[in-house]
Amino acid sequence: MIGQLEVFVAVARYGTVGRAAETLNLTQPAATWRLQALERDLGTQLFTRTARGMRLSESGRATLPYAERAVRATHEMRAAIAAAARGAAGRLQIGCAPAIGVYMLPEALVQFRARQPDVSVAVRTGHSEEILSLVLSGDVRVGLVRNLRHADISSRLLAEDDLVLAAHPGHPFARRSGVTAAEVREEGLILFDRTSSFYEMTQALFARAGILPRIAMEMDSVEGAKMMVAKGLGIAILPAMAISRELADARLVRLPIDDAPAIRRQVYAIWRTDEPLTAISEEFLACFEGGRS
Template identity: 30%
Template sequence: MDQHLIVFIEVAERKNFTRAAEALHMTQPAISQYIAAFEKEIGVKLIERTNKSVELNKAGEMVYLYAKSIVKEYEHMKSLISDMKSEPGGELQIGASYTIGEYLLPKLLAKLQEQYPSIIPYITIGNTEDIGSKLLQRDIDIGLIEGDFFHKQIHIESFATDVMYLIGSSEEFISEQKITHKELENQTWIIREEGSGTRRMLEEFLKFNKINPKRVITLGSTQTIKEGVESGLGISLLSQLTFQKELELHRIVKLSTSGTPIKRNFSIIKYDQVFQPKTLQVFQEIVKEFA
């Protein structure tokens, strides 16, 4: 790996030549020489220096993005070569959308640990758009999402079908109570934040059925939405995975209206590439078998 790239990345991220030198176990003059030589090779100034700080200029920001990508690809190549000679093991960066991450992923991780104790999973939880973006940035190796995420570099594959129901408080509704679309308009709807796969499904349901709620409340987690529904704050549309316990305790009830329940896919997203680490392969197998 070109040392100039490594030095440049450290300086760009730490915004300080001295701290970059400490991180790389080099002297500060050596760092300066590397940066000067790199700028000469590129043919343009990349870093603006002041007495107090180091900042990337526009060219520097572009070079930084490419440098990070090159280093990640290099590390990925080394990992694949090493992987060919050993049993599945090492780090695996997994991203999951909230519903999957909170209600399904723990069971998958338990299975992974049981079968492959040498694999060390690192977990990122976010909404569907967050997970897709992190995969594109190579911050994770694989994503498990609700619904779809389309990009020319990303391969998407469904691994399970999720069922979503309209739910309300057991103190205000009876189980399977039929409710018309007109009545739904007069209800307070509790929905997830922008970028959420659950929110996307709810918005599609409302649009398709021409339902225009008079009041909408946005909350940032499924757990908070469930608590809001329980307390009578409003109604919502959630995966049955998320409210099964509350259903059994008679705190929440399913509501019935035309167009529900709604089915959607749970999907695996990953980079579309020929060579895949064994850790990635075996985790995918566990996901598919479990589903």
């Protein structure tokens, strides 16, 4: 039907079947057949044939605005489909852990927006298990989480980040080249968010050393713990990505724990295996990886 309407609109515009066929890259017999088929379908004659060309009938004039809207909508639909296929338009739905959303995601989105200004972005945050549920339910298309395994999920390693001991420049530890796990225990730690993987990894570090850390203060976020350290209220094991600016500005110092292994957290992209990544999602992940290189 849309091909027939395109011929009808073109004939109305140019006044002859021959000119309409030329603009639509059709043969004249093919254009004539489509126009006649449309008239049969509608049960009316759309044009009056004259020696000078084709003139709209009363039925044709009544039909034309609807046909023009249908043709225009079809062209817009095709353009939108093509744009979505090449990642030039659409909607990007992301789910990520809070720290990733604050410290990693913004730079990736700056790059992504520069490449795809017409794509709208929606971000949901939650712990990795919550993001997994959102991906499985289809509420988000891509999740940025720690390493999780699920039979219905595909994943890809995107980035790695260290957990590091941070202290205020005025803290006694700041004058040291390194400290021991036992010294950290005696000092007491500012911990954050018992439900996060960061908390689990911090506990595991001391468990491997056979030490139970002493908790000096608890916060509910990385940002809160960082602010307490920056005010000189204690020390904390924090994601390196969260304190990069403070380290550069000498507002915090980073200290190795000499007798403890380095803690590295990996960030993965996850998506439903039965819903392969779209061009838009692939473009975003490329920006995320580029922002970490």
